[in-house]
Amino acid sequence: MTERNETGSVKAKVAVLGAGVMGAPIARNLLRAGFAVRVWNRTRQKAEALAQEGAQVADSPAEAASGAEFLITMLTDGAAVHSAMNGVDGALATLAPDAVWVQMSTVGVGATQHLAQLAEGRVGFVDAPVSGSSQPAERGELLVLASGHPVLRPRVQPLFDAVGQRTLWLEHLGDGSRFKLVLNNWLAVLVEGMAETVSLTEALGLTPELLLDTLAESPLGSAYATAKGHAMVDHDFTPGFPLHHAGKDAALALEAADRQGMELPLTATLLKRWDEAIAGGHADDDVAAAVTAAR
Numbered sequence: 543m544t545e546r547n548e549t550g551s552v553k554a555k556v557a558v559l560g561a562g563v564m565g566a567p568i569a570r571n572l573l574r575a576g577f578a579v580r581v582w583n584r585t586r587q588k589a590e591a592l593a594q595e596g597a598q599v600a601d602s603p604a605e606a607a608s609g610a611e612f613l614i615t616m617l618t619d620g621a622a623v624h625s626a627m628n629g630v631d632g633a634l635a636t637l638a639p640d641a642v643w644v645q646m647s648t649v650g651v652g653a654t655q656h657l658a659q660l661a662e663g664r665v666g667f668v669d670a671p672v673s674g675s676s677q678p679a680e681r682g683e684l685l686v687l688a689s690g691h692p693v694l695r696p697r698v699q700p701l702f703d704a705v706g707q708r709t710l711w712l713e714h715l716g717d718g719s720r721f722k723l724v725l726n727n728w729l730a731v732l733v734e735g736m737a738e739t740v741s742l743t744e745a746l747g748l749t750p751e752l753l754l755d756t757l758a759e760s761p762l763g764s765a766y767a768t769a770k771g772h773a774m775v776d777h778d779f780t781p782g783f784p785l786h787h788a789g790k791d792a793a794l795a796l797e798a799a800d801r802q803g804m805e806l807p808l809t810a811t812l813l814k815r816w817d818e819a820i821a822g823g824h825a826d827d828d829v830a831a832a833v834t835a836a837r
């Protein structure tokens with residue numbers, strides 16, 4: 543039966559693959575905006591939590607994609623997206639040729655090229671990673687970093703308006719993923735800078751509050767870094783952006799730089815320290831747990 547929204551128009555059908563920290567609120571905001579949403583998640587329970595909010599739950603990516611006008615992938619990395627799209631149960635087996643695949647996971651430059659090639663000649667493809675963690679995702683206030691064929695832009699914009707506060711359309715396919723790495727490289731350097739500076743402040747016998755209060759009132763400060771600094775001092779590692787994702791993104795930035803024949807010495811150094819913190823049990827903690835390797 544055709545589903546209609548409150549205004550009586552036919553609901554556009556969106557398949558969402560991935561109901562994790564980011565995928566679940568994205569699905570919820572699409573439902574609120576009047577889309578018909580079908581969700582698949584490898585661990586079915588997480589998708590089922592969305593059923594009470596009106597989502598259909600699919601048993602496979604292929605089932606989710608069948609009849610969908612749009613398909614969103616919001617999974618951990620390029621390998622996870624590849625496996626959800628391929629094979630007999632993969633979404634590409636059933637996705638209609640006029641559908642649009644909106645790839646929102648952070649997968650880096652090489653994997654985005656690979657996934658775009660997978661889509662070529664089969665479905666439309668938009669590269670659209672997001673900036674913003676779980677709370678902006680819940681509020682529908684993500685920054686969407688989008689790139690893709692101009693003809694697809696007006697088709698996918700209503701989806702982005704439902705999940706994001708702003709869409710930044712970039713020129714060439716893949717630029718969204720490139721810019722996402724640039725932003726997260728900056729985030730990584732800010733967080734590590736704060737972690738080491740909090741530790742230095744304490745080692746010199748000064749209070750970290752002196753540092754954080756001074757930064758908050760100075761052009762030297764960054765609201766993001768200062769918020770992470772408070773989390774470091776309070777040892778509150780409630781995940782907003784988990785350390786293992788931040789580490790993955792730092793590694794993707796290193797890989798992208800390497801493809802251009804350049805080095806990122808700060809990122810390479812901080813990643814070694816973050817790997818220690820991850821090995822020490824902080825993988826699922828917030829990126830602020832980087833401070834544990836700086837002490």
Ligand SMILES: NC(=O)c1ccc[n+]([C@@H]2O[C@H](COP(=O)([O-])OP(=O)(O)OC[C@H]3O[C@@H](n4cnc5c(N)ncnc54)[C@H](OP(=O)(O)O)[C@@H]3O)[C@@H](O)[C@H]2O)c1
Pocket residue numbers: 559560561562563564565583584585588616617618619621622623625626646647648649672673674675676782783784787
């Ligand atoms: N969290 C953030 O603040 C944030 C912000 C911006 C961008 N991102 C990016 O958004 C993406 C999703 O992040 P998230 O925070 O939502 O992660 P998450 O909560 O860990 O969810 C990851 C999702 O990927 C699935 N998955 C992992 N490996 C898989 C595989 N091999 N096959 C199929 N499914 C697989 C998981 O399924 P299971 O439930 O079965 O494990 C889950 O649905 C990542 O690329 C991340 O870097 C995250």
